Amino acid sequence: MLDTQFLCGLVVASICTLAFPVTSTAQTLKAGAPTQVSPTDAAVLTTHTPTLVVENAQGTYVNGVFLHRFEVYDAGRMALEALGVVAQGPGMTEFSVAPPLAYSTSYWWRVRAELDGTAGPWSPTRSFVTPAAPATPSTPLSFTDISVTAGIAPSVLGGHGVMFADTTGGGHPDLYITMNFDVPQDDLFFLNGANGTFTESGAARGIADFDVGSHGAVFADLDHDGDFDLVNGATGFGAPNNIFRNNGQGFFTDVTPASMLARAEGTRGLVTFDMDRDGDLDIYSVSGFLGEGDPAGERNELYRNDGGFQFTDVRSGAAYDALAGQGVTDTDYDGDGDIDLIAANRSGRLVVLRNDGGTFSAVSAASLGIDRDAASGITMADIDTDGDQDMLLVDLDPSDLRNGHLFRNDGGTFVRIRDFNNVIGFMGGFADLDNDQDLDLIFAGDDVSYLNDGGGSFTPGPAVPVAGIDDPRAIAFADIDGDGDVDFAIGAKRSDNWLVRNNVSGANWLKVILISPQGQLGAFGAKVSIYPDGLIGAGMIGMREARSSNGYIAQDDPTLHFGLGSTSTVTIIVTFLDGTLRTITGVAANQTVTVDGR
16 A cells, blocks of 8 residues: 655655655566656646646667556645556557546646566656636525425425435435324325435335324434434324334334333434443433423433444433423533533423533523523524534513524523524524525524624525415425535424525535444534634634434434535544544535544
């Protein structure tokens, strides 16, 4: 294997001879070095898929028909990017570089002759620079209601939770909508056809989950096999929550363990998270919708993952006893490296459960500076790109109108910075709608978006087409059509469910798929920071916390989306929950990158 560390620095390739790693051979080929023809040294190319051309190497004593070995290195990262061994052509030999190189990047290249295990001398090292990324036609931010044309409407009444995930491994996020109304009914699973349409496939795929109704659900890789299983909560009393194993390509089997079958608490919010940092995902669900006003004997459900879809029912502690109702969010609010829980309480104070190494302590919201409550949803996001998680609460006022309360995280305590009065929906959701490097805001079912100025201040943006929506509950985000911007779905109880396409274009973007060191797709609990390439420590573009649930029973696509603005090349830093760190430099914009912690 080639060692990709160079033995000397190089300011300009033409004025310093680069000492590339030496590849040992049995003997030396009696030949000269090939003569590089194009690209010329320090050339600025018009393509990022160049063809390298050399005059053939000549044998020292007789003419020979040689192979020619080409190597291309990223000059900034000092990493081998392309290698090819090409049969000698008539007078000239060519090597076409594939896959495409990054835009606006300096590369070094060299070539030598080889024959029957022997190798001649390397050519001089030459450099070239790839062109800037082509400009993308710019389209202003706007939204289109595609509920009917995409195939998720019309639908039966009862929509509540919305969950996105690529269940088939095909690269396109599917959509799950939990249903609850007056009678037992199926939940809805819409398979993404990758052509702008979705097909309802709940029964065909094994996750229609006909029972007493559902609110919370989460796609999560419970068995570390690289696909998303499903945990689905049962709302009405008399039915347990369920676990459905993904058997591959989005077909599911009910594997609910006996410990879960023995409980039937009436689940609302639900999360999967690694509470003890042992590498697997545990399960927590909130029972009831009132919180302090729920029946005295009601308790939440907390299950420790024992592997093989077996779970231990934990029936003690602050998380079990918490007087929570409605939504719950898994987040490291205090930045200490483990995952805490923040839950709504419709009839009392906000529930904050601090994780202390796998056990939980109830923390007074007031002691953290939080002077408002949450009747339904809690959404966490880094709205000011300072590396911590800020907070949005949706609560009811004395007139039963919903209001949003935005808090800035100040090192684990919070300061209220903005109220949004008389909003629609049970939660707000954050996403970089215009790909300008900051997180914008939409409340579920509201007819206006709010755009971030980069520092966490929001002003009204383009209208959201929701005319006719009735009793909207949750909102979740995903790039459903693969065009680099985030679209969104809304669960609505008394009307059709909603799907909205984002029409923006012109700015760069990046999507990141995570795999934990233990093999968990999604790597819930990991933190991802994006910087302009070479500028680590200053000018962070964005930070995301991988989590299972947001706000009120909503799950954004676990493939994390970042708007990059005009930045074309970035560095990705991922800190996994067990402390494993991965840094990837020289990442070109407008692609999906997988960061594997194994």
